[in-house]
Amino acid sequence: MxxxxxxxxxxxxxxxxxxxxxxxxxxxxxxxxxxxxxxxxxxxxxxxxxxxxxxxxxxxxxxxxxxxxxxxxxxxxxxxxxxxxxxxxxxxxxxxxxxxxxxxxxxxxxxxxxxxxxxxxxxxxxxxxxxxxxxxxxxxxxxxxxxxxxxxxxxxxxxxxxxxxxxxxxxxxxxxxxxxxxxxxxxxxxxxxxxxxxxxxxxxxxxxxxxxxFVYVEVKEEIKRYILDVVNETRRHKDIELGASPRATIALMKGCQAYAAIQGRDYVITEDVKSIAPDVLSHRIILKAGGRTLGDKSHEAIEDILNNINTPLEEI
Incomplete structure (x- = not known):
């Protein structure tokens, strides 16, 4: 590659x-x-x-x-x-x-x-x-x-x-x-x-x-687990009625691979996940009390998850 x-x-x-x-x-x-x-x-x-x-x-x-x-x-x-x-x-x-x-x-x-x-x-x-x-x-x-x-x-x-x-x-x-x-x-x-x-x-x-x-960009085990943790949290978050699907998990991983590649890397880091996740996940969730009528609140919910979830330590 x-x-x-x-x-x-x-x-x-x-x-x-x-x-x-x-x-x-x-x-x-x-x-x-x-x-x-x-x-x-x-x-x-x-x-x-x-x-x-x-x-x-x-x-x-x-x-x-x-x-x-x-x-x-x-x-x-x-x-x-x-x-x-x-x-x-x-x-x-x-x-x-x-x-x-x-x-x-x-x-x-x-x-x-x-x-x-x-x-x-x-x-x-x-x-x-x-x-x-x-x-x-x-x-x-x-x-x-x-x-x-x-x-x-x-x-x-x-x-x-x-x-x-x-x-x-x-x-x-x-x-x-x-x-x-x-x-x-x-x-x-x-x-x-x-x-x-x-x-x-x-x-x-x-x-x-x-x-x-682009699929040959490396995704280490801890990054895969971090991606899955982020998606799983959408299914448990207090403000989210319906969380992201497994299709969203795959899309997030592939998006991170492509994003890492255009940044000049052949491996994914946590910053790639944080950068891509709101755009990949926000339309795949339904918020409580109003759903999509809350507009940018979906983006805010994903940002809240990213800010509060544990980030893996990387050795690149």
């Missing part, structure tokens, strides 16, 4: 996406981690903070085919997967591809679609395949979904149930830019949109190597 390839990948992505998105390096780091782990990301934030710009910039940087789907209540599963239609010229049935047969998919306002349509997307995310009229088609690799939802406007929405939220590797929030960052945004977008001139800087071979080899 060549750690320098992971570091170079991170630097190239940050530099290229940084031509379009001001700041947000920490958020982009997290998305890089999810992408390396072949996971998917849910972005929950108010409109106008650059979620779509970020997705487009990432897809162009990674040289991936890109489709944006605007989720609405009348959207059908076949609108995502595609349909078979009868071609009168050839007198045969042909398949018309849907937007899910792309490498990079932006599912905009996913909570506006009906549960049936949401399920069609989430099945593709998990199985990496679609089934249309009994025929199964494998999706191209890499296959990466960034879904967005607006936490403020709830009229006409269908909230994602817990089992579907658990399919997302991470849940992130962009947040408002600082004063100086917003000045930089005004300067950058004064004359033209930098996204129009953004060039790919990553090859498919690089992506394949990273997604295949």
């Amino acid at each position: 060549e750690v320098n390839k992971f570091v170079e990948f991170r630097e190239k992505v940050l530099e290229n996406v940084g031509k379009v998105i001001v700041g947000k390096k920490r958020k982009i780091d997290r998305i890089i981690v999810a992408f390396i782990c072949s996971g998917h990301v849910l972005l929950e934030d108010v409109p106008g903070l650059g979620k779509t710009k970020l997705a487009r910039a990432l897809s162009q940087t990674l040289n991936c085919s890109f489709k944006r789907i605007q989720f609405t209540p009348d959207l059908l599963p076949s609108d995502l997967t595609g349909i078979y239609y009868y071609n009168q010229k050839t007198m045969e049935f042909e398949f018309k591809k849907g937007p899910l047969l792309s490498q990079f998919v932006l599912a905009d306002e996913i909570n506006r679609a009906t549960p049936r349509t949401q399920s069609a997307l989430l099945e593709c995310m998990e199985e990496r395949q679609i089934t249309v009229e009994g025929n199964t088609l494998k999706l191209d690799k890499p296959f990466f979904v960034i879904a967005t939802e607006n936490p403020i406007e709830q009229f006409g929405t269908f909230p994602l149930p817990e089992a579907q939220l658990d399919r997302f590797f991470m849940k992130l929030s962009m947040g408002y830019p600082s004063y100086s960052e917003e000045i930089a945004i005004l300067d950058r977008y004064k004359e033209k949109d930098p996204l129009e001139e953004l060039k790919p800087v990553i090859t498919l071979e690089e992506i394949q190597y990273l997604q295949k080899d």
Whole structure:
């Protein structure tokens, strides 16, 4: 395993996406981690903070085919997967591809679609395949979904149930830019949109190597036990009604491996766990007395666990 390839990948992505998105390096780091782990990301934030710009910039940087789907209540599963239609010229049935047969998919306002349509997307995310009229088609690799939802406007929405939220590797929030960052945004977008001139800087071979080899980052026994202690504590915490699942445990370990690799290490340390855990676990728990309506309280509950749980002594 060549750690320098992971570091170079991170630097190239940050530099290229940084031509379009001001700041947000920490958020982009997290998305890089999810992408390396072949996971998917849910972005929950108010409109106008650059979620779509970020997705487009990432897809162009990674040289991936890109489709944006605007989720609405009348959207059908076949609108995502595609349909078979009868071609009168050839007198045969042909398949018309849907937007899910792309490498990079932006599912905009996913909570506006009906549960049936949401399920069609989430099945593709998990199985990496679609089934249309009994025929199964494998999706191209890499296959990466960034879904967005607006936490403020709830009229006409269908909230994602817990089992579907658990399919997302991470849940992130962009947040408002600082004063100086917003000045930089005004300067950058004064004359033209930098996204129009953004060039790919990553090859498919690089992506394949990273997604295949990050698993060779060492996770010592005490780190595995620390990860499990953190997850187990979500099942016992006084403010948490429903704790994280075993899928969350696996996601946290893999996220730590990818995060360690892009930091230039071939081994995981406890700081990796502390850094990644809130973004991997916060959407996989339900709080008592109000559940998800408490917003950032889920993040705070995970931070509380990390602050109070014993950290293993490491000998690296």
